[in-house]
Amino acid sequence: MRRLLASALATAAVAACATAVTAPAAHADPAAISSVSVKPALAVQTKVNKQKINVEVRTSTGVDSVTADLQARVGDGQMFVILKEVQPGVWQGWDYLYNWEAAGTWTADIEASDYDSDAGDVKKTSSFQVRRGTYVSGFKASPGKVRKGKAISVSGSLKGLGSYGEYYGLKKGKIVVYFKRKGTKSWVKYGTVTTGSGGKFLKKFKAKTSGYWLARYDGTGYWYRSYSAGKGVVVR
Structure with missing residues (x-):
């Protein structure tokens, strides 16, 4: 009986050692x-x-x-x-x-x-x-008072930030001109103009009714957008 018990214990010990040797090592989960x-x-x-x-x-x-x-x-x-x-x-x-x-x-x-x-x-x-960064400089809508049917000139210049922290005129920038009729809340796109030397732009429109003019630059993948303050014109 003792021989049978000893043999069983020895067999169990060998199996345990085999299991310890052949079991794969535990690794931490990979980072995520x-x-x-x-x-x-x-x-x-x-x-x-x-x-x-x-x-x-x-x-x-x-x-x-x-x-x-x-x-x-x-x-x-x-x-x-x-x-x-x-x-x-x-x-x-x-x-x-x-x-x-x-x-x-x-x-x-x-x-x-x-x-x-x-x-x-x-x-x-x-x-x-x-x-x-960019900004619209010196924006004007003139004359401030004009007869109906006459020309209104919208002008200004587009400036962009240079590599040394200075702003300079941006050529070939697309400026969108908007108009808001007096007494309303909606800005309506009236036209576009491309900036020239020094970032300057000028666009003329026929005076129809009193209201406010605004210039907006929508930016690119390099330049940020900007827009001017509204300028009022009285049409008589």
């Missing part, structure tokens, strides 16, 4: 990135030299480090951010965007690492937009 947020999603560069760009990344728990490499797709501009975990799975960081850096689409290449996992780093790419 669930979301990336860059704010502002549309950054507008002005004469102010720099503005803060905030990055937030949400990951699986257990991630040990997160970095964000922000770069302009075209032209010079880059920020490298080492994010900090502010609560489990939530990483935040920021850097400055300077007004000389390139406008357009920027990419945000995110990399998260889990040092206990052999699955390697996980990466995710997002994007955000940067535009250079």
Whole structure:
């Protein structure tokens, strides 16, 4: 009986050792990135030299480090951010965007690492937009009083932010002219004009009724939109 019991115990011990040897090693789950947020999603560069760009990344728990490499797709501009975990799975960081850096689409290449996992780093790419500021300068609708049927001249100039924080005249900018009849609330598109040398524009319309004139620039993938204040004209 004792021999049978000893033999059974020995067989069980051998099986346990075999199981311990052949069982696969346990590994931590690979890191995962669930979301990336860059704010502002549309950054507008002005004469102010720099503005803060905030990055937030949400990951699986257990991630040990997160970095964000922000770069302009075209032209010079880059920020490298080492994010900090502010609560489990939530990483935040920021850097400055300077007004000389390139406008357009920027990419945000995110990399998260889990040092206990052999699955390697996980990466995710997002994007955000940067535009250079503009404004409509010296807008006029003249004369301020005019007889019905006579010409009204709408004029001004479009300015855009240069690489050194200065504004200059933007040539070939499309200006849309709007009119709002006195006593109404709706602006109606009346025509378009393209800026010339120094960003200047001039467009003439036939006087029909009293109201307000406005010039708007809708911007591009590089330039931000802008518009003038309304200028009133009395038609007699």
